[in-house]
Amino acid sequence: xxxxxxxxxxxxxxxxxxxxxxxxxxxxxxxxxxxxxxxxxxxxxxxxxxxxxxxxxxxxxxxxxxxxxxxxxxxxxxxxxxxxxxxxxxxxxxxxxxxxxxxxxxxxxxxxxxxxxxxxxxxxxxxxxxxxxxxxxxxxxxxxxxxxxxxxxxxxxxxxxxxxxxxxxxxxxxxxxxxxxxxxxxxxxxxxxxxxxxxxxxxxxxxxxxxxxxxxxxxxxxxxxxxxxxxxxxxxxxxxxxxxxxxxxxxxxxxxxxxxxxxxxxxxxxxxxxxxxxxxxxxxxxxxxxxxxxxxx
Numbered sequence: 064x065x066x067x068x069x070x071x072x073x074x075x076x077x078x079x080x081x082x083x084x085x086x087x088x089x090x091x092x093x094x095x096x097x098x099x100x101x102x103x104x105x106x107x108x109x110x111x112x113x114x115x116x117x118x119x120x121x122x123x124x125x126x127x128x129x130x131x132x133x134x135x136x137x138x139x140x141x142x143x144x145x146x147x148x149x150x151x152x153x154x155x156x157x158x159x160x161x162x163x164x165x166x167x168x169x170x171x172x173x174x175x176x177x178x179x180x181x182x183x184x185x186x187x188x189x190x191x192x193x194x195x196x197x198x199x200x201x202x203x204x205x206x207x208x209x210x211x212x213x214x215x216x217x218x219x220x221x222x223x224x225x226x227x228x229x230x231x232x233x234x235x236x237x238x239x240x241x242x243x244x245x246x247x248x249x250x251x252x253x254x255x256x257x258x259x260x261x262x263x264x265x266x267x268x269x270x271x272x273x274x275x276x277x278x279x280x281x282x283x284x285x286x287x288x289x290x291x292x293x294x295x296x297x298x299x300x301x302x303x304x305x306x307x308x309x310x311x312x313x314x315x316x317x318x319x320x321x322x323x324x325x326x327x328x329x330x331x332x333x334x335x336x337x338x339x340x341x342x343x344x345x346x347x348x349x350x351x352x353x354x355x356x357x358x359x360x
Contacts, residue, residue: 066138068102069131071095072110076128079117154346155186158354159197159209161264161333162288171210174357178350185346193263198222201336207347208354212265213332215272221340227358232266232329235297235304235319248326249277256302258285258293266290266331270305273329294319307331333358 071088075095078084085092103110110124120128156178160171175187190197190206197209202219210227218224234247243251252274259281260267267283274281287293290306297304298318305324314321335354337343343351 064102064105066135068098069134071098072102072124073128073131073135075099075111075118076120076124079119081118154344155188156208156344156347156350157188157190157206158350159190159192159200159206159211161194161197161210161212162191170357171354174350174353178353182346182349187350193261194265194268195263198336201338204338204341207343208335208337208351210333210335210354210358212268213334214265214268216268218336221338223337223339225335225355225359226332227335227355228333230307230331232269232305232324232331233308234322234324235294235306235309235314235317236322237298237300238318238320240300240320243322245322246325247322249273249324249329250279250326252281252303252324253277253279254282256284257281258287258296258302258304259283260290260293260305261286261288265333266305266307269329269331273327305329 071084071090074088075081075084078087081092081096081099085095088095099111106123106127108123109121110127112119112121112124158171158175171189175189179185179187190200192200194211194214197206197211198218200206201209201222213224213226234252236242257270259270270281285293285296285301287296293304293306294309294317296302297306304319309317309319309321335351335358337347337351
């Protein structure tokens with residue numbers, strides 16, 4: 064008994080005849096009939112009743128049919144499993160990362176290094192860019208996975224999203240600046256000289272969306288690609304930096320004072336994103352799983 068004979072049998076049953084089954088299988092009808100008869104001889108029972116206008120199953124054929132379908136499904140699953148395993152032996156994984164996020168807390172490099180150690184034959188590429196550009200790259204298939212800062216704008220339903228980090232956004236000013244205390248309303252930033260990440264980043268998007276809802280456009284006079292430089296500019300008295308929350312010791316060491324931005328509270332989020340409306344390559348699935356475990360901690 065061979066799998067192809069079971070496939071031929073199932074196809075004849077589904078098409079209720081040899082002619083249409085042969086066309087579907089791209090076989091000559093005599094050859095198809097010969098294979099089915101050989102299967103019947105091996106099983107010792109007729110599986111098909113050929114006496115009517117259409118071909119039907121016999122009692123034995125009806126009993127065999129679900130097992131034949133199950134055997135074919137199992138064979139297909141074996142093929143899929145082998146394909147996935149083969150995918151881990153070759154290919155390329157393309158990962159995107161927002162600028163400045165490669166810290167000890169988000170040690171993407173360690174995850175990629177461990178993956179490379181286990182699968183040295185897989186190519187890995189890592190790109191640093193803004194959230195907007197990386198979301199577009201994931202959407203168009205140029206990146207498999209990206210760690211981005213969410214802007215608050217809704218994402219397309221085709222994205223999978225796993226939020227790995229949340230933080231309040233704070234206003235940082237030079238230590239000697241005593242214009243306000245430990246809280247500042249968003250509207251108090253109207254017309255002020257602000258220091259912020261570049262357009263297309265998550266924090267900048269959160270700030271711009273909140274200001275638009277409050278009826279004004281933020282005045283951003285200084286831009287930088289990573290929060291540490293924003294803090295340095297604020298410490299130099301160049302304006303108010305909008306940054307992720309810092310601990311008191313970090314603020315003191317950097318020479319800044321901090322105030323929570325309120326009314327509304329602003330929250331920054333980092334998230335892993337990928338496409339769920341098309342299959343990820345096996346290697347990319349493994350990298351995504353390892354990133355979710357590592358960053359989720």
